[in-house]
Each structure stands twice: as C-alpha cells, then as structure tokens.
Amino acid sequence: MTQTTEPPARPAPPAASRPSARTPRVHRAWFVAAVTFVTIIGAAAFASLPGLLIEPLHGEFAWSRGTIGFAVSVNLALYGLTAPFAAALMDRFGIRRVVALALTVIAAGSLLTVWMTAAWQLILFWGVLVGLGSGSMALAFAATVTNRWFVARRGLVTGILTAAGASGQLIFLPLLSWLVEHHGWRPAAVTVALAALAVVPFVWLLLRDHPADVGLAPYGGEYADKPAPVTGAARRAVTVLFKAARTGPFWLLAGTFAICGASTNGLVKTHFVPAAHDHGMPVTAAAGLLAVIGVFDVVGTIASGWFTDRFEARRLLAVYYALRGVSLLFLPMLLAPAVHPPMLFFIVFYGLDWVATVPPTIALCREHYGEDSAIVFGWVLASHQVGAAAVAFAGGLARDVFGSYDPVWYASGALCAAAALMALVIRRPRGGVVAA
Numbered sequence: 001m002t003q004t005t006e007p008p009a010r011p012a013p014p015a016a017s018r019p020s021a022r023t024p025r026v027h028r029a030w031f032v033a034a035v036t037f038v039t040i041i042g043a044a045a046f047a048s049l050p051g052l053l054i055e056p057l058h059g060e061f062a063w064s065r066g067t068i069g070f071a072v073s074v075n076l077a078l079y080g081l082t083a084p085f086a087a088a089l090m091d092r093f094g095i096r097r098v099v100a101l102a103l104t105v106i107a108a109g110s111l112l113t114v115w116m117t118a119a120w121q122l123i124l125f126w127g128v129l130v131g132l133g134s135g136s137m138a139l140a141f142a143a144t145v146t147n148r149w150f151v152a153r154r155g156l157v158t159g160i161l162t163a164a165g166a167s168g169q170l171i172f173l174p175l176l177s178w179l180v181e182h183h184g185w186r187p188a189a190v191t192v193a194l195a196a197l198a199v200v201p202f203v204w205l206l207l208r209d210h211p212a213d214v215g216l217a218p219y220g221g222e223y224a225d226k227p228a229p230v231t232g233a234a235r236r237a238v239t240v241l242f243k244a245a246r247t248g249p250f251w252l253l254a255g256t257f258a259i260c261g262a263s264t265n266g267l268v269k270t271h272f273v274p275a276a277h278d279h280g281m282p283v284t285a286a287a288g289l290l291a292v293i294g295v296f297d298v299v300g301t302i303a304s305g306w307f308t309d310r311f312e313a314r315r316l317l318a319v320y321y322a323l324r325g326v327s328l329l330f331l332p333m334l335l336a337p338a339v340h341p342p343m344l345f346f347i348v349f350y351g352l353d354w355v356a357t358v359p360p361t362i363a364l365c366r367e368h369y370g371e372d373s374a375i376v377f378g379w380v381l382a383s384h385q386v387g388a389a390a391v392a393f394a395g396g397l398a399r400d401v402f403g404s405y406d407p408v409w410y411a412s413g414a415l416c417a418a419a420a421l422m423a424l425v426i427r428r429p430r431g432g433v434v435a436a
Helices: 028-043 050-061 065-093 095-115 119-136 139-149 154-183 185-206 233-245 248-263 265-278 283-308 313-333 341-353 358-402 406-425
Strands: none
Touching: 028 095, 028 139, 028 154, 028 185, 050 065, 050 119, 050 154, 050 185, 050 265, 050 283, 065 095, 065 119, 065 139, 065 233, 065 265, 065 358, 095 119, 095 139, 095 185, 139 154, 139 358, 154 185, 154 283, 154 358, 233 248, 233 358, 248 265, 248 313, 248 358, 248 406, 265 283, 265 358, 265 406, 283 313, 283 341, 283 358, 313 341, 313 358, 313 406, 358 406
C-alpha cells in the first residue's frame, strides 16, 4: 500500500482580499437577479389593475372618476415617497426581510378592497396599504440588488430588472381584464393578492442580501466583507436627500423623472383603457394593447440597458423623452372603436420607450452620487411617482370636466419635450464617470 502525503496548508488570506473558495461556472449574482426578476413580476400585478378598476367602480358605487383617480394618485405618490426609505431599510435589515414584508402588505391591501363600501376605504386599502407595500418593491429594490451583486454589466442588469415590471404587466393584464369583464373586479383584486403572496417563499428561500453571504465577490468585482447594518435608516434617507438637493443634477433628474411618471404610470397606465373605451373600444381590447406595450417595453428597456453601458446617459434620456412626446401628441387622433395599423404602430413605438429612461437615470445617479446612488435614485423615483400621481388625478378630473382626455395627452407631450431639454443640461460629474 502506498502512502500519500498532503502538502502543508497555506495560511488563508485576509477576508477582505479573499475572492471566493471556488469560482462557480455561472456566477451566483445571475441567480439573484433571476429571483429579483420573478419577484418584481409577481408584484407587478398590482400595477396592472388601476386602469381596469375605474369604470367598474364608477358603475357600481357611482364614485366620480376624479375620486377614483385620487385613490390611484395616493397609491402612486406613496409608491415613490416610500422608495428612498425602503432602500435605507434594506441597508439596515436586509433585502429579504423588507421585500417579504412589502409583498405581504400589498396582498393585505388588495384583499381588503373586496369588502369596501366607501371611497375612503379605496383610498386607505389601495392608496395607502398597496402604495406603501409597492413603494418598498419599487425600482430602488432593483437598484440595490444591482449595486451589491454586479460591478460589470450593471446597465444590462438594470434594464432586465426594470423590464420585469413590463413582463408582469404582459402576464397579468389580459388575465385581469378578462376577470373584470366576465366576473367583476373583486376576483381580479384577489388574484393580485395571491400573486404577491406566491412570491414570498422565493424571496425568503432564494434571495441573498450580499455576495459575502455566500463567500463570493460581486460579478466583475473583487471580494469585500459584508458591511455592517446601517442604523438610522430614516435619518440616512433624509440626510442623503438634503445632500443631493444641494446639487443641480439631482433637480434635473428629479424633474425629468417626474415627467416620465406623468407620461407613463399616471397617464397611459391609468387612463388609456377608459380613454379607449370612451371611443368605443372594448375594455379587453384596450387592456390587450397595454399588454403589447409591455412586450415591447421588455425589448426597449433591455436594449436601453445595453445602450447605457456604451453611450452617454444624458443624451439617451433626451432622445427617449423627445420620441415619447411626439408619440403622445399623435395618440388622440388614433383612438377609435377598433384597433387599426396606426394604433399598433403607436403601441410598438411607445412600448419601446415606456421605461427605457430607467437605466440611464440610474446610471446618472451612480455617476454623480456613488455609494448613495440607490437612495438618491429612490428620491428621484419619488418625484416620478409624484408626477404620476398628479396626472392620475388630473386625468380623471379632466375627463369629468371636459368629457375627454385629449387636453391631458397634449399637455403630457409638451412636458416630454421639456424633459428632453432638461436631460441635455445635466453636466458630467467632476473627475469623470464612475465605471458601471
């Protein structure tokens, strides 16, 4: 029998410089991104429902469209205002805990609407509870995951995770519109709650807060120990806001993103279906068109992430806003009882641009604000949702007052032109661009 001897073990390098015990064939960061993608899809069901609720709630409870739009505006505003605090809470308590709790709150708020009988209950359940829960599931979640797990391919990953919301819209809109049309709005609300709850086990069992939790370096980067929990989450979020508010790029990014929200979530996602229905289009057909927007949104957002890795972000933003503005100016002339080729062209064109603005906006936050970029983006996202909330309410009010959505379409197109000019004014940070 031959005896084998093992060489003496080498002393382990310091933890801060240790990359990983082994390099996996497929980096764990991609699995984390996949779980994040599925989580955002599951939570996206809530965003697919508001535009489908306006007519059924108006018919059943005789609530004005302005009242229903106000509940949606509360939801959208809290969605945005919660985001920066959620990013700070993720630094304090971890991504898994915050996201799992947020999904549970979304489910509770959606379920409670089934038993509502007064408008204030819609504002409380859908506006406040779903708004708070969805705010913690906002794009700050995607930004936090991307910043922690990726050094290379950040733009691409941001585009993919942003597209998850559109994928959820693609999956849920046809189903929810069919439920509303054939069984009423309550089964649709229950479906949203179940979709949110179904994702919780995936988050708890598969998502990890930091690469160091599994002994890995971030994708394309070097190993670093997991940072200690950051206490004072609310104070940090406010401190970062005051610090960023003293810089010009913050206000330009916040302003452009407010217009982004006004021209997407606040206007098209909330009011496209009832506006099309005003022109005689069936609700299911209008919801199907929104779902097609979701298809091309996936393509456009991922492509935008790829472009962001290669081209100057502020110029991309200017192009995106200008094209969106032009498309919205033409929309009132395209609405008709049936779907025709010019409307399909609008759907494809607008869909490619829907949230293509997100990857370059996150990249600009990262360039200007470094380690605080996720929280800064949370505040920029808050402005996005405030803009969306304002137009969600104004759109319903305009329909009540003028009997048409046309003034809001034209105003939104003009605002997009202003956003394109604002994007070009953003200066590059001193000392060059932070590598993404």
